[in-house]
Amino acid sequence: MKKEAGAALRVENVSRVYHVGSRDVHALRDVNLSVTAGTVVALRGRSGSGKTTLLNCIGGLDRPTSGQVWVNGRDVAQLSEAERVQLRRRQIGFVFQSHTLLPAYSAWENVELMLRLAGTPRRERPARVREVLTLVGLTKWMEHRTYELSGGQQQRAAIARAIAPRPALILADEPTGELDTAAGQQILRLLRRIVDRDGATVLIATHDLAVDAFADEVVYLQDGRVVNKLL
Numbered sequence: 001m002k003k004e005a006g007a008a009l010r011v012e013n014v015s016r017v018y019h020v021g022s023r024d025v026h027a028l029r030d031v032n033l034s035v036t037a038g039t040v041v042a043l044r045g046r047s048g049s050g051k052t053t054l055l056n057c058i059g060g061l062d063r064p065t066s067g068q069v070w071v072n073g074r075d076v077a078q079l080s081e082a083e084r085v086q087l088r089r090r091q092i093g094f095v096f097q098s099h100t101l102l103p104a105y106s107a108w109e110n111v112e113l114m115l116r117l118a119g120t121p122r123r124e125r126p127a128r129v130r131e132v133l134t135l136v137g138l139t140k141w142m143e144h145r146t147y148e149l150s151g152g153q154q155q156r157a158a159i160a161r162a163i164a165p166r167p168a169l170i171l172a173d174e175p176t177g178e179l180d181t182a183a184g185q186q187i188l189r190l191l192r193r194i195v196d197r198d199g200a201t202v203l204i205a206t207h208d209l210a211v212d213a214f215a216d217e218v219v220y221l222q223d224g225r226v227v228n229k230l231l
């Protein structure tokens with residue numbers, strides 16, 4: 001099966017085996033997944049179930065041992081290294097558990113840098129930086145260095161940075177993992193809003209049940225396999 005109309009993402013028979021000494025670790029076993037454009041999909045499973053490995057294979061940070069990943073109709077494994085870098089910078093936004101902002105730079109500078117990497121023309125950058133920082137509720141904090149922000153604010157700055165180049169697909173790995181309940185809910189509401197407003201597609205890997213209320217679909221991973229429900 002090739003590209004499907006409306007599918008922002010297709011994962012086909014993906015397996016990932018890590019070789020650890022003389023042992024094989026089957027992190028993903030024949031995973032199939034299709035994500036409709038403009039939806040939020042929660043990828044749930046316990047620690048060690050393969051969530052991060054799957055996100056990394058989708059985002060081109062890792063390669064499946066076998067199987068294929070299609071992002072917007074292109075097979076990620078067939079891309080050259082240069083094309084993969086472009087895919088990561090322009091078409092996919094990453095949000096990690098621990099934000100990866102540059103601490104000595106302001107929220108503004110962090111977002112601006114991402115736009116520069118994505119090739120957004122200089123004259124278009126200031127308006128877009130302001131727009132995304134306003135969207136995530138950081139209007140008053142734009143000039144603050146990110147180490148001065150709270151955990152929730154830092155994660156919102158990381159989301160602003162991820163969405164700034166208008167990626168079609170946003171991959172969030174445990175985005176609420178280090179936040180308290182209220183800040184975590186705010187992040188999930190924000191991701192939901194980005195999908196409803198901009199038509200992006202969001203895949204959230206998490207062991208947090210709270211994500212279900214914000215998702216159009218919940219996919220469960222257990223021992224590297226997609227299952228109907230968690231045991």
Ligand code: ADP
Nearest residue numbers: 018020025027046047048049050051052053054
């Ligand atoms: P999750 O994100 O759901 O916690 P991971 O994708 O991180 O799960 O891990 C899935 C399995 O793969 C685990 O058994 C983990 O120990 C193993 N694993 C992950 N990354 C590596 C690696 N770089 N080398 C060896 N084993 C790994």
Ligand code: MG
Nearest residue numbers: 051052053173
């Ligand atoms: Mg993980």
